[in-house]
Amino acid sequence: xxxxxxxxxxxxxxxxxxxxxxxxxxxxxxxxxxxxxxxxxxxxxxxxxxxxxxxxxxxxxxxxxxxxxxxxxxxxxxxxxxxxxxxxxxxxxxxxxxxxxxxxxxxxxxxxxxxxxxxxxxxxxxxxxxxxxxxxxxxxxxxxxxxxxxxxxxxxxxxxxxxxxxxxxxxxxxxxxxxxxxxxxxxxxxxxxxxxxxxxxxxxxxxxxxxxxxxxxxxxxxxxxxxxxxxxxxxxxxxxxxxxxxxxxxxxxxx
Numbered sequence: 001x002x003x004x005x006x007x008x009x010x011x012x013x014x015x016x017x018x019x020x021x022x023x024x025x026x027x028x029x030x031x032x033x034x035x036x037x038x039x040x041x042x043x044x045x046x047x048x049x050x051x052x053x054x055x056x057x058x059x060x061x062x063x064x065x066x067x068x069x070x071x072x073x074x075x076x077x078x079x080x081x082x083x084x085x086x087x088x089x090x091x092x093x094x095x096x097x098x099x100x101x102x103x104x105x106x107x108x109x110x111x112x113x114x115x116x117x118x119x120x121x122x123x124x125x126x127x128x129x130x131x132x133x134x135x136x137x138x139x140x141x142x143x144x145x146x147x148x149x150x151x152x153x154x155x156x157x158x159x160x161x162x163x164x165x166x167x168x169x170x171x172x173x174x175x176x177x178x179x180x181x182x183x184x185x186x187x188x189x190x191x192x193x194x195x196x197x198x199x200x201x202x203x204x205x206x207x208x209x210x211x212x213x214x215x216x217x218x219x220x221x222x223x224x225x226x227x228x229x230x231x232x233x234x235x236x237x238x239x240x241x242x243x244x245x246x247x248x249x250x251x252x253x254x255x
Contacts, residue, residue, distance in 0.1 A: 014238050015054040015073040017044060022071050023247050037247075039199055040069040041095045045083070048075040053086045053237045055094035057126075060245045064125040065198040066098035069247055074237075085180035086237070093177050093184065094240045097192045100127040101239055102170040102178035104160035109167040117162060120242075128191040129177060130161040131169050141171050141187040143209060149217065150186050163239055189216055 022042045026032065032040075038061065053074030061067040072095040074086035093099040100117070109132075120126045131140045134157050144150045145157075154172060161168040170178065172185040184192065193212050198205055245251035 013052060014241065015046065015052055015075070016056065016241070017071070017073060019056050019071045019243075020247065023069055026069075027248075037069060038067050041091060042069070042071045043087070043091050043095075044071060044073045046073065046075045049078045050075045051077050051082055051086070053090040054241060055090045056241045056243065057094060057098065058243045058245070058247050058251055059120075059124045059126065060251070062123055063203065065195045065203075066125045068124075070095035085176075088176045088184075089180050089237060092192075093188065097184075097188060097195060098126040098128075099177050099188055099191060100130040100162050101237070102129065102161050102172075102175055103163065104165045104168070105163055106165050109162060109164035113162070113164070114167065117168075125195075127162075128194075129171060129175075129185070129188045131157075132167065133157075134169065139169070141190075144171070144186045147213070149213060153186055155186060186216070189219075 022044060023037070023040065026040050026042055027037050053072070055070055055072045057066075057068060057070045059066060059068040070091075072091040074083075074090045076083050077086060114132045117127055117130065118132070121128065128140060133139050136142060136145050136157065139145070139157055141155065144153075144155050156171070157169045158171070158173055159166060159169055161170040170185075171187045172178075174182050175185045175188065176183060177185075177188060183189075190212055193215060194207055197207075242254045243251035244254055
């Protein structure tokens with residue numbers, strides 16, 4: 001179902017449905033426990049040519065790897081390529097890795113939004129791919145900026161993220177979380193790796209940067225030139241919808 005709502009200064013078309021029904025259906029899968037439900041990702045593909053998507057994400061358990069299920073709604077679009085773009089962005093980027101959007105519209109980010117993003121990151125581990133500083137020594141992806149092994153990826157501190165044109169920053173000019181093309185940038189891959197290994201090994205698993213780099217360097221990734229990326233337009237998707245609390249108990253939607 002498409003609904004038109006205000007998101008800050010912008011009127012956007014969200015896709016949504018009965019999240020509780022979707023998650024309740026998943027909860028009846030054989031062997032599914034309440035603990036496993038905290039990390040379920042449900043995908044709902046609409047039979048529509050409209051290029052749009054929205055991920056609904058639940059959180060409420062403190063931690064650094066974004067514990068909580070998600071329901072990703074997106075249309076099938078007009079081609080397999082569009083379907084793949086929306087799948088990677090909504091279900092992979094938002095639903096699993098709990099990443100923020102890296103595209104922007106023409107407005108500065110309000111201070112209350114910065115505080116909100118910082119709180120969500122500090123307490124729950126969401127949104128590891130964006131930041132609100134231009135200091136290369138303290139930005140979340142500072143280690144990548146000084147690592148020559150990542151020089152070819154043209155990592156930097158690019159203004160424009162979280163749908164805001166100024167005051168919010170992303171790691172690369174292009175990424176799946178901006179245009180839906182190319183690849184997840186290195187900080188986003190790190191977030192995917194971190195959450196994947198936490199889920200597989202438990203909350204006591206300890207992250208090691210060099211182990212990540214070794215794992216990351218073995219992955220074959222698609223490439224796209226910056227010039228080609230600049231020809232793209234931001235995805236016609238909407239910011240994630242967040243809910244705080246357990247999904248079965250009527251979690252509170254956050255605007």
